[in-house]
Amino acid sequence: DRRRDIMRDEAGVMAKFGVKPQSIPDYLAVLGDSADGFPGVRGWGEKAAALTLSRYPHLENIPKDWRDWHPSIGNARRLSTSLLLSWNDALLFRTLATLRFDAPVFDTxxxxxxxxxxxxxxxxxxxxxxxxxxxxxxxxxxxxxxxxx
Structure with a gap:
């Protein structure tokens, strides 16, 4: 958390977001991130994103058919439809939310x-x-x- 100068370990990320650190780009993709200017997927809130991505860590792991979703995830049909309609945008948003460590930098x-x-x-x-x-x-x-x- 840059504003509060807080570093979170895996347990801290889980406590705050409900997902493991490796799922944060997917979480931000469906939820959106106003600080970075992308809207997320319509109808996905914090609870839906956390429940879904704690069960299926990445977008590609989420079953395409809502009937295959875990029963603990409410509104699976609506969430699935919304995600499938915005699939390419969600992948783009995830790319935008991913910190890159391989970007070229200057030497001097x-x-x-x-x-x-x-x-x-x-x-x-x-x-x-x-x-x-x-x-x-x-x-x-x-x-x-x-x-x-």
Whole structure:
């Protein structure tokens, strides 16, 4: 919990969310996360997410047929229908909620220094219909270079 500067172990995550840590991205996918700007799956609340994901840890483990869901999960038919209708969104939301440790990072602070637009930037600007963005980047680069000299 970044706001409260609290680190939770597995027992702490289970106590707060009702699911194991490895299920948190799936939990956030169905529940939504306003801090990260994704809505979740319609009709899924904290209780439904915790009950379902404590039984089936990941979205792919949840039976497609609601009749195969564990009887302790209420409104299985409605939840199943909602999840299946939003399946691709739920997978996207889970990806967005997953912390990545394999993202490329810089080696030194100098790697962050602006060196001008990337070689394919002009093509990207044209593809977005914003060729003026490229010319503004070139002008900014030239202005910066003249200030440094």
């Amino acid at each position: 602070i100098d790697d962050l220094r602006w060196k001008g637009p990337h070689p394919n930037f002009e093509g990207q600007c044209r593809a977005m219909g914003s060729p003026d963005l490229f010319s503004r980047a070139i002008s900014a680069t030239a202005a910066k270079a003249s200030r440094e000299n």
